[in-house]
Amino acid sequence: MTRRYGLKDVISHFFINNAVPIIFIVFIAFAIPISGFSGPYLTQQLVIRVSRDSFLVLSLVLPIMAGMGINFGMVLGAMSGQIAIILVLNWGVQGVGGLFLAMAVATPMAVLLGWFSGLILNKAKGREMVTSMMLGFFISGIYQLIVLYFMGKLIPIHNPVLVLSRGYGIRNALSLLTMRMSLDNLIPLKIAGISIPVATYVIIGLLCLFIWWFGKTKLGHDMRAVGQDMGVSEDSGIKVERTRILAIILSTVLACYGQIIYLQNIGTLNTYNGADQTATFAAAALLIGGASVVKASIPNVFIGVVLFHLMFLVSPMAGKNLMGSAMIGEYFRVFVSYGVIALALALYAWKRLKERERARRSLRGTKES
Structure with missing residues (x-):
């Protein structure tokens, strides 16, 4: 006979599973009127x-499905998209045609970088998230x-608007007016x-x-199986x-397209720092939606x-109206962008601990019956 859970257990389980979005909903409900x-x-x-x-x-969803956690290496795809946009600006292709041309040009780069990233992460099983973050820093150096140095010297750049006054190297900020929105x-x-x-x-x-x-x-079923247990999946004949490499390649290519869509909306390309925070903000948004490092869904996204951007919108003005300084809200939302990742990981560990306790209580109840 299995142990039946009461209303208290159900409510406790709900709050443990949704602690991060609940915290943000409460904060936003408080900050919007202010x-x-x-x-x-x-x-x-x-x-x-x-x-x-x-x-x-x-x-970010597919690598989590494959049990690889949050792919902070998605910045490799973002960098591919930015290089493609620079090339398209140099060729003078405008509008939505330039946008899709940038996607086409960026795809081989993103596939190659995703394949390389997947190879590295296969050597770091169990430490994929921190390894992908370090890999992003490494590739960022090559990108810069x-x-x-290479663009304008080894790679021909004929558009003078793009190049630094010394004749090579790309300017710090580029206007995307020709393809904006x-x-x-x-x-x-x-x-x-x-x-x-x-x-x-x-x-x-x-x-x-x-x-x-x-x-x-x-x-997709193979990825889920690998995410649940690599040993059993290997024994079942799954490569x-x-x-895992295919999951990272798909994630990198999608991140490349996502960065191009993001930039056409913004209308400005921050050449050297534009991709650096892509993974951090995307991971924070996903975790705020109730996802974890082992489970993520489209509704979580x-x-x-929505919650992440509501917080970004209302916190500076709420801080100004409440404390007399908009910088309070600015500091808070920058803190949240990084802190929510640590919070979500800590809550995930706490949730795992609670689930083990529930399993032990259930097992004891079964034995007693």
Whole structure:
């Protein structure tokens, strides 16, 4: 006879599983009235920001499915996208055509870097997250070497607007005016005064369908099996290392496309630092949505992006109105961007401990009966 859980156990289990989003919902509910922002303003900002960042955050789902944790190496894909955008600007291709050309140019680079990243992470099983973070720093150095010294010297750059005055190296900030919001405005739509980037949401929706469909394919089932137990998967005939590499390649390529979508919305390319925080912010948003390092879903992505950006929007003004200084809110949201990752990992460890305790209590109840 199995032990039955009471209402107290069910409520406790719910709060343990959803501790991070609950904390942020409480904070945001407290901060929105203090910030003084109107409903239409917050709605418009959220519609834009969710379309801007969701693709990037969705790129983290597949490695988690494969048991590799959060892929901080997604910055490799972001760097590939930025190099492709620089090349497209140099060629003078504008609008949505330039956007899709950048995706096409970036894809081989992202595949190669994803394959390299997957090989490295297979040598660091159990330590994938910290290894992928270090790998991102390493590749960032190579990326900066390429854009600072090789472009204009070894790689021909003919557009003088892109190049530093010394004749080689790319400028610190590049205007993307020729492709700014080219995808967002491809299918214009306004509802109650709120501008909705329909084409961007269509692409995000297609990616969601792809992830859902992919999870039902043999490769998707193999990734889930590998994520649950690599030893059993190997014994079952699944090529574990190949499956893990494919998960990282897909994540890197999707992150590359996500960075291009992000940049066309922003309209400015920060050449040397633009990709550095991509993984941190995407990971924070995913964890705020209730995901963990072993389980993530599409609803976690959208809940996290909404809560993350609501916090980013309201905290500076709430800090100014409450404390007399907007910097209080700025400090808080920067702290949260990094702190939420540590908080989520700590809560995940705590949740695992509670689950073991529940399992032991259940086992004792079974033996007693």
